[in-house]
Amino acid sequence: MALKIKIKKCGMVRKVDGVKKSGFYGKVIANGKKSFEDIVKASTHGSTLDYREAELACKMMIDGIVENLRNGYIVDLGVLGTIYPAVTGKWDENADNLQLADMKPKVNYKPGADIDAAIKGAQLSWTTEKETDENTVTDDNTDNPSTGGGGIDTSGDMEG
Numbered sequence: 001m002a003l004k005i006k007i008k009k010c011g012m013v014r015k016v017d018g019v020k021k022s023g024f025y026g027k028v029i030a031n032g033k034k035s036f037e038d039i040v041k042a043s044t045h046g047s048t049l050d051y052r053e054a055e056l057a058c059k060m061m062i063d064g065i066v067e068n069l070r071n072g073y074i075v076d077l078g079v080l081g082t083i084y085p086a087v088t089g090k091w092d093e094n095a096d097n098l099q100l101a102d103m104k105p106k107v108n109y110k111p112g113a114d115i116d117a118a119i120k121g122a123q124l125s126w127t128t129e130k131e132t133d134e135n136t137v138t139d140d141n142t143d144n145p146s147t148g149g150g151g152i153d154t155s156g157d158m159e160g
Contacts, residue, residue, distance in 0.1 A: 003118045006127035029127045069107065081111040 007026040014021065040058060044051045065075050074084040086108040092098055
């Protein structure tokens with residue numbers, strides 16, 4: 001069964017050639033949100049392992065992942081994919097023109113093959129207002145379309 005992704009048309013303002021212009025972009029409307037505890041309970045259902053034991057083991061593993069990322073390691077998450085430190089910066093034909101001041105540290109995620117295939121093979125369709133209202137999640141990324149969120153961006157150019 002193919003993944004089905006619902007898309008909402010969202011308005012935003014961005015600079016195009018130095019002029020602010022109104023326009024639209026597509027935003028994924030998720031099927032809701034699952035908590036860590038919900039996932040652990042569902043994953044251990046029918047098992048002799050108590051969900052609280054699994055939750056503790058997962059949290060200990062997450063602590064290890066965080067510690068290794070903080071120490072600059074690439075972390076292989078198995079079927080989930082890989083998470084690793086990276087930078088964004090400008091491109092230049094001349095290596096001498098690159099400056100550390102232009103580099104911005106970030107974390108990159110590369111999905112595992114199964115996840116990547118499911119997302120790339122997803123069936124896209126426009127969402128309804130009811131679906132949008134039921135499944136919209138507000139978090140730190142909802143005002144930045146360049147990070148997958150929605151809302152209006154009047155700060156300037158949108159990242160690619």
